[in-house]
Amino acid sequence: xxxxxxxxxxxxxxxxxxxxxxxxxxxxxxxxxxxxxxxxxxxxxxxxxxxxxxxxxxxxxxxxxxxxxxxxxxxxxxxxxxxxxxxxxxxxxxxxxxxxxxxxxxxxxxxxxxxxxxxxxxxxxxxxxxxxxxxxxxxxxxxxxxxxxxxxxxxxxxxxxxxxxxxxxxxxxxxxxxxxxxxxxxxxxxxxxxxxxxxxxxxxxxxxxxxxxxxxxxxxxxxxxxxxxxxxxxxxxxxxxxxxxxxxxxxxxxx
Numbered sequence: 018x019x020x021x022x023x024x025x026x027x028x029x030x031x032x033x034x035x036x037x038x039x040x041x042x043x044x045x046x047x048x049x050x051x052x053x054x055x056x057x058x059x060x061x062x063x064x065x066x067x068x069x070x071x072x073x074x075x076x077x078x079x080x081x082x083x084x085x086x087x088x089x090x091x092x093x094x095x096x097x098x099x100x101x102x103x104x105x106x107x108x109x110x111x112x113x114x115x116x117x118x119x120x121x122x123x124x125x126x127x128x129x130x131x132x133x134x135x136x137x138x139x140x141x142x143x144x145x146x147x148x149x150x151x152x153x154x155x156x157x158x159x160x161x162x163x164x165x166x167x168x169x170x171x172x173x174x175x176x177x178x179x180x181x182x183x184x185x186x187x188x189x190x191x192x193x194x195x196x197x198x199x200x201x202x203x204x205x206x207x208x209x210x211x212x213x214x215x216x217x218x219x220x221x222x223x224x225x226x227x228x229x230x231x232x233x234x235x236x237x238x239x240x241x242x243x244x245x246x247x248x249x250x251x252x253x254x255x256x257x258x259x260x261x262x263x264x265x266x267x268x269x270x271x272x
Contacts, residue, residue, distance in 0.1 A: 047090075047094075048087070048090045048091050048093075048094050048132065048133070048136060049087070049132075049135065049136035049139055049140075051086075051090060052083060052086035052087050052090055052136070052140060053136075053139060053140050053143050055083065055086060056079065056080070056083040056086075056140065056143070056144065057143070057147070059075075059079055059083070059206060060075065060076050060079060060147060064076070064079075067206070067207055074148060074150070076144060076147060076148050076149045077149060077150060077151075077237055078233070078237075079205075079206065080140075080141075080144040080149040080151075080236075081151075081205075081229060081232045081233040081236050081237060082200065082203070082204065082205025082206060082229045082232075082233070083140060083144070083200075083205065084137055084140060084141070084165065084232060085165075085168070085200045085205060085225055085228060085229055085232070086140075086200050086205075087133050087136040087137050087140060087165075087169070088133055088165065088168050088169045088172050089172070089196055089197045089199060089200050089225075090197060091129050091132065091133040091136070091169065091172070091173065091176075092172050092173065092175065092176035092179075092193045092196050092197065093176070093189075093190045093193045093197065094129060094132075095125055095126070095129045095173050095176035095177060095180060096176045096177070096179045096180035096183065096189035096190065096192060096193050097180065097186045097189050097190050098125055098129075098180070099122070099125055099176070099177050099180030099181060099189070100180040100181070100183045100185065100186045100188070100189035101186050102121065102125075103180070103181060103270065104184075104185060104186070119264055119267060122177050122263055122264070122267060125173070125177060126170065126173040126174060126177060129169075129173050129176075130166065130169050130170055130173060133169045133173075134162070134165070134166065134169070137162070137165055151236040151237055152236075152237065152238055153235055153236045153237075153238075157235045157236065158235075158236075160235055161232050161235045161236055164228065164231060164232060164235075164248060164249070164252070165232070167249070167252040167253075167256070168228055168248075168252050170252075170256055171251075171252045171253070171254075171255035171256035171259060172196065172255065172259075173259075174255075174256055174259030174260045174262075174263055175196070175255055175258070175259035175262075175263075176193060176196075176259075177259065177263040178259055178262040178263040178266055179192045179193055181263060181266040181267055181270060182266060199223055199224070199225045200225050200229075202216070202219065202220055202223065202225075203220050203223055203225040203226040203229055204220060204221075204226045204229050204230060204233075205225065205229045209221050209226065224248075224251035224252075224255070226244075227244040227245075227247035227248045227251065228244075228248040228251065228252070230242075230244040230248075231244045231245045231248040
């Protein structure tokens with residue numbers, strides 16, 4: 018019975034967050050628009066110079082990596098939303114109601130997940146319009162969106178934890194800057210073999226690189242190797258760690 022109440026409360030909080038996104042769309046539009054604009058900049062401004070890193074049509078190399086910009090950028094939105102709720106007293110109001118307390122966190126995570134997946138669809142459509150030609154099967158597309166969903170879910174829980182720690186919404190937004198920068202410091206834009214030694218080592222061992230290479234392999238037919246296992250392991254590790262950390266902070270704040 019408690020599980021059914023928790024699911025119902027989480028669904029209610031999800032509707033609340035989707036209504037907020039509908040009434041105040043600027044944050045959601047920014048999360049979707051900015052990565053798409055960056056993709057267009059890299060394609061049409063830097064694409065010629067970076068062609069040698071792709072070994073062919075640069076957009077075919079670029080698009081799979083740019084899809085990961087959406088999960089990175091959505092973290093700032095999640096952290097700001099959580100921090101806003103925490104600092105404006107809505108959490109104390111929820112404490113007086115007969116609801117599952119952690120459902121507020123789950124609602125934010127799931128609401129941002131749906132928005133981010135919408136952004137992935139928009140970016141994919143724009144990439145197809147400017148020349149991206151993936152050769153993936155239906156099953157490979159499903160696997161790609163499954164991995165992206167898992168990654169978005171994982172990063173959202175990490176963002177919830179940072180949002181609860183931040184003293185104000187501005188601070189919450191800034192705290193996620195390292196996460197937003199990680200896609201730029203991996204194999205999403207150029208091959209890691211073109212980087213200086215220190216940066217190359219960092220790029221090869223940070224979580225976005227195996228996820229990028231897995232998505233690129235699924236969509237473009239390149240070699241995946243052990244990147245698939247590493248990608249899933251990174252996502253599960255971040256998701257579990259973020260979930261436990263966020264709920265621990267939330268319990269302390271509402272105790």
